[in-house]
Amino acid sequence: MAAGLVVGILALVVAACGAPEFTYVKNSGQQTYFKVPHEWHEIDTDSVDDTLSGTNPDSATSKARQKAWWSVAYDASEVPDADHLLSAGTTLQPIVYVRVADLNEPQQNAVSLDMLRNAFLPVTEEARSASAGAALGLSGFELLQDEVLTPEGGLHGVHVVYDYELASGVMHTFDQTALLNTDGSKFYMLIIRCSTSCFRERSSELDTIAKSFTVRS
Structure with a gap:
């Protein structure tokens, strides 16, 4: 009986020490932190960054962008793929992408709260009209939340x-947090x-992932 009790206790200890619930992601140099469920898979972001920056991966501009950007992504799909972030197809499992970027002087002068709203897809009415969303395969826009953030440290x-509704005909939801540091020289997005x-x-x-996004300016 004593031996059985010991085995039972050991089993409970092993279960309690199993895989953690979350993966805690951090870039200490950029003072940026968030967490994702432990079973999500980290994926390479080079192709996404090239697409979002509009640069040829072999160009000098792309090399400069690589120095100015830090990014990371995690996909919940059993077949993780960075294209799940930008695809016009259906994303059946969630994907999260985080970027920190240095802004040059012209970019700093142009940044506004509306530009932060439109940092990934057109959100404001003006941006949606100017983007010819139908040509991008976007339709049926619905704004669910729009909140101005003023975290500590001057951020x-x-x-939003x-x-x-994407070209696949399936409605998709995007949860976006976009921040600037005090002097507007650094951009953070989840x-x-x-x-x-x-x-x-x-x-x-x-929601847990979105709320875990922390920047210390």
């Missing part, structure tokens, strides 16, 4: 949550994407 920015049905089913989990 400021926005948190919005829906778009994006979560998933189909709207997926987003609703996993809202608590995805």
Whole structure:
């Protein structure tokens, strides 16, 4: 009986010391932190960064961008792929992408809260009209949340949550936090994407990720 009790206790200890619930992601140099469920997979972001920056991966501009940007992404899909962030197809499992970027002087002078809202996809009415969203395969825009953020340390920015129907015909939800440091020289962004049905089913989990995004300026 004593031996059985010891085995039982050991089993409980092993279970308690199993895989952690979250992976804690940090860039100490950029003072940027967030967490994702432990079972999500880290994926390479080079192709995403080249697409978002509009640069040829072999160009000198791309090499300069690599020095100015730090990015990381995690995909919940069993077949993780960075294209799940930008694809016009259906994203059945959530993906999160985080970027920190140095801004040059012209970029600093041009930044506004509306530009932060439009940092990933067109969100403001003016940006949606100018972007010819139909040509991008975007329709059915719905703004679910729009909040101005003023965290400690002089940071400021926005948190927006919005829906778009993509070319696949499936509605997707995007949860975006975009911040600037005190002097506007550094940009921080977190994006979560998933189909709207997926987003609703996993809202608590995805909200935890969004709220974990922390920048210390």
